[in-house]
Amino acid sequence: xxxxxxxxxxxxxxxxxxxxxxxxxxxxxxxxxxxxxxxxxxxxxxxxxxxxxxxxxxxxxxxxxxxxxxxxxxxxxxxxxxxxxxxxxxxxxxxxxxxxxxxxxxxxxxxxxxxxxxxxxxxxxxxxxxxxxxxxxxxxxxxxxxxxxxxxxxxxxxxxxxxxxxxxxxxxxxxxxxxxxxxxxxxxxxxxxxxxxxxxxxxxxxxxxxxxxxxxxxxxxxxxxxxxxxxxxxxxxxxxxxxxxxxxxxxxxxxxxxxxxxxxxxxxxxxxxxxxxxxx
DNA sequence: TTCCAGGTGCATA
DNA sequence: TATGCACATGGA
Numbered sequence: 001x002x003x004x005x006x007x008x009x010x011x012x013x014x015x016x017x018x019x020x021x022x023x024x025x026x027x028x029x030x031x032x033x034x035x036x037x038x039x040x041x042x043x044x045x046x047x048x049x050x051x052x053x054x055x056x057x058x059x060x061x062x063x064x065x066x067x068x069x070x071x072x073x074x075x076x077x078x079x080x081x082x083x084x085x086x087x088x089x090x091x092x093x094x095x096x097x098x099x100x101x102x103x104x105x106x107x108x109x110x111x112x113x114x115x116x117x118x119x120x121x122x123x124x125x126x127x128x129x130x131x132x133x134x135x136x137x138x139x140x141x142x143x144x145x146x147x148x149x150x151x152x153x154x155x156x157x158x159x160x161x162x163x164x165x166x167x168x169x170x171x172x173x174x175x176x177x178x179x180x181x182x183x184x185x186x187x188x189x190x191x192x193x194x195x196x197x198x199x200x201x202x203x204x205x206x207x208x209x210x211x212x213x214x215x216x217x218x219x220x221x222x223x224x225x226x227x228x229x230x231x232x233x234x235x236x237x238x239x240x241x242x243x244x245x246x247x248x249x250x251x252x253x254x255x256x257x258x259x260x261x262x263x264x265x266x267x268x269x270x271x272x273x274x275x276x277x278x279x280x
Numbered sequence: 281t282t283c284c285a286g287g288t289g290c291a292t293a
Numbered sequence: 294t295a296t297g298c299a300c301a302t303g304g305a
Contacts, residue, residue, distance in 0.1 A: 027286060028286095114286075115288095117285090117286050117287085118285095118286080118287040118288060119284090119285065119286090119287045119288075119300085119301095120285055120286080120287085120301095120302085121284075121285035121286085121302095121303080121304075122285080122286075123285090123303080123304075124285080124302065124303060124304085125285090125286080127303090128302095161301085164301085164302070164303090165301080165302095166300075166301030166302055167288095167299085167300040167301050167302090168288090168300090168301080169301085170300095171288080171289090203288090203289090204287090204288065204289090205288080206287060206288045206289085207287085207288090208286070208287060208288090209286085209287075209288080212286070225286070226286095227285090227286035227287080228284085228285070228286070228287085229285095229286070230286085243295095244287090267286070271286085282305105283304105283305085284303105284304090284305090285302100285303095285304095287300105288299105288300090289298105289299090289300090290297105290298090290299090291296105291297090291298090291299105292295105292296085292297085292298105293294105293295090293296090
């Protein structure tokens with residue numbers, strides 16, 4: 001995959017390593033809209049419109065360098081996929097969702113989003129986060145920015161209940177009093193295990209949510225978030241094992257520095273393919 | 281109606 | 294350390 005930036009438009013040529021549907025619908029991000037054939041994705045106070053062309057994509061935005069980093073354009077995904085394909089279990093998932101790229105998302109936004117995600121379904125996560133943006137985020141004209149910590153500090157727990165967060169309202173109320181953006185940024189100096197320990201003590205952040213923040217926020221690829229789908233996958237294709245912590249340890253050990261990528265291919269595949277078959 | 285969704289916190293032993 | 298349960302909400 002190659003790309004060029006001209007007048008704030010990112011031109012991507014080649015579709016093998018970039019498929020906007022795979023990237024946005026694989027479950028790593030909740031703030032985006034499908035507008036006809038196009039996608040609009042929101043991050044912090046910014047947005048980008050992604051339009052498919054004959055040989056690739058055009059990404060239109062007012063901050064191309066932000067989205068160059070956001071879409072992880074400098075990483076060679078074909079190399080990663082070739083390595084991971086050697087594992088039989090990943091062949092199907094990589095053929096299915098080969099256009100995935102792991103997004104580099106805002107730390108505070110990722111923290112809040114994945115606290116909301118706990119024991120929840122993606123449709124409702126999107127609904128709750130949309131209501132959060134609309135009621136607290138800065139009006140940017142055609143959309144609302146993700147709220148700042150300061151704006152969230154002004155609200156009480158009832159507010160988070162009212163936007164539908166359910167019992168996670170209390171987690172949200174507490175967590176924004178435990179950390180700020182600067183502290184989250186400082187944590188980036190730590191190695192993954194130490195950083196994980198810092199996150200896991202936060203309200204509403206357990207092992208799984210911490211791993212998602214590590215992967216999608218901090219860009220740490222040596223983690224393997226184990227949710228209900230991954231647990232199902234492990235029990236079906238590897239061995240029956242109830243303990244999610246043990247599943248996590250085994251998968252991290254197996255995939256090492258590529259664990260995060262492997263996880264995302266598997267999650268997307270399980271949820272959209274195997275998942276639907278089980279329902280029909 | 282019951283089950284489930286990108287689980288976590290807390291009490292108990 | 295490990296196990297069990299409660300926790301909102303909406304879709305299938």
